[in-house]
Amino acid sequence: MKKLFSPSGHYLYLSIFRVYLALHVLQKLFFFAGHTDMLFGSNSFARQNGDALLPVIGLDLDFVRNHYWYFLVPFYIITFFVMFGIGRNFSIFLMYFFLEIFQRLNNFILNGGDNLLKFLILYMIFADSFRYLTIYKSKTAVRESGTANMLTNLAVLSVKVHLCLVYFISGIHKLNSKLWFSGVASYYTMLNERFEGTSWNKHIVQNGFFVTVSTYFVMLWEVFFPFLVNTKKLRLFTLITGVFIHAGIFIFMMIYDFEVLFVACYGFFYSDEELIRYFGKAKQFCIKMYNNLFLRTRKAG
Amino acid sequence: MIKKVIQSVILLVFSAYWIITFLYCSPENYVRIKSDGILSKFESVFYQRWSFFAPPADFNFRLYFEYNDKDSLRLTVYEILKPIARQKQSAAPFNANEQFIDYIINSSVIEVNEALVNYLKVCKSEHPELSDQVNYTEAVKRFNENAVKLSFPGYTTLRNYFNIHYNTFLKEDSTLKRACYGRMILAKIELPRFENRDSLLVKGYAPKEMPVFQSSLIKL
Helix, strand or coil: CHHHHCCCCCHHHHHHHHHHHHHHHHHHHHHHHHHHHHHHCCCCCCCCCCCCHHHHCCCCHHHHHHCHHHHHHHHHHHHHHHHHCCCHHHHHHHHHHHHHHHHHHCHHHCCHHHHHHHHHHHHHCCCCCCCCCCCCCCCCCCCCCHHHHHHHHHHHHHHHHHHHHHHHHHHHHHHCCHHHHCCCHHHHHHCCHHHCCCCCHHHHCCCHHHHHHHHHHHHHHHHHHHHHHCCHHHHHHHHHHHHHHHHHHHHHHCCCHHHHHHHHHHHHHCCHHHHHHHHHHHHHHHHHHHHHHHHHHHHHC | CHHHHHHHHHHHHHHHHHHHHHHHHCCCCHHHHHCHHHHHHHHHHHCCCCCCCCCCCCEEEEEEEEEECCCCCEEEEEECHHHHHHHHHHHCCCCHHHHHHHHHHHHHHHHHHHHHHHHHHHHHHHCCCCCHHHHHHHHHHHHHHHHHHCCCHHHHHHHHHHHHHHHHHCCCCHHHHHCCEEEEEEEEEECCCHHHHHHHHCCCCCCCEEEEEECCCEEC
């Protein structure tokens, strides 16, 4: 309980994550740019039913469609504010608000990554992610009150719990599915025409051993993720495996921002101190490799 | 004192949020069904679905736009989904533009298919004595009537895309100038079963197609 009110060990990663989330949203807004009318306009061919939430906050879906630029321009500006730490938690709240509106304007284009993104931004509203990577330091002293610490700690905990929940729920759904249970689901997922990322997919799935092992491995990894990632000795192995699984989906199934977003959450499973230590080790390793590979070759030459 | 109250309220809200989230994400069970009232309100704000590819589809969809002359005779047919998938694959990884169309059209197709499955369930429960084929015909008929009347989003989206397609190809395909009507036809092609996976590599492999849905005639 005492730990809940003490300063978080994730201020650096929270700042990095805030900048990442802003870039992630900006990347989405950038790709919307040429298609805004098709995606959100009142003349869009994509039709949506009325939304239950927007009228509650005094917004009519048709009104927003007719005037979507009034919402899109502030969305761009606010996202830049979040990236530079201007307006702090209030800017993140506004980014969440605009994201909600645009997700409700066209839910045909959403995937699981967009679903998780909404929750991550929601949790970031409550976190202190402005200790680093802001364009100006706050004139007021850094808040060290118990309540502020508690909110930051709960926000970090929420990100971790939500990620664990997503993998676990996905895993138990797979356990309950006949094709996953019988070890052939990788074959069908890799051949789903919409997600057939490379022309190699149909050759790769010819290997029965690969199909069986990858199906069971993914299913069990997802089910046990919450337990594995919270076991200190297995944490690194679990997360590195996760990076490989998501990289595989990225390449072979053409699902991009979704995979990057999930992997970006992994940083919260280590404290800033640990991340800096690992980064230092990785840097040393790279320098050593560079020296061995290039300098030795030059000397030999 | 006030600080303690605020902290207790935060903890209470946090705990309540996570209890409801766990319940909402859990599979259909007694407690979840009993809490339907709260969960439907929770869903309107915190909708989430995490059953990625479970179950995976063991088929691919085919969506045909058929154009007919004034006597309703078939003039020409275009398949829509395969070219979208091919464009998406060839533009990867910079395929954001192709993804928008892919997601909109395929989400609509999935919505139409799910609605049909629900209609079929209703028809079967009303007339269990009738054959599957008869119930299926009735389900498609009811869907076609209601899809237009109640403007189902998925159906309306496909219908709008049909018009865009017609106007786009009218300039390129001279046969379309004689078209007076059109219709949308949805079909499934089954992937070969895992044990027959080598058939994927056979040149000229043509999978079996099963009809899912045929819209009423649309006046152009």
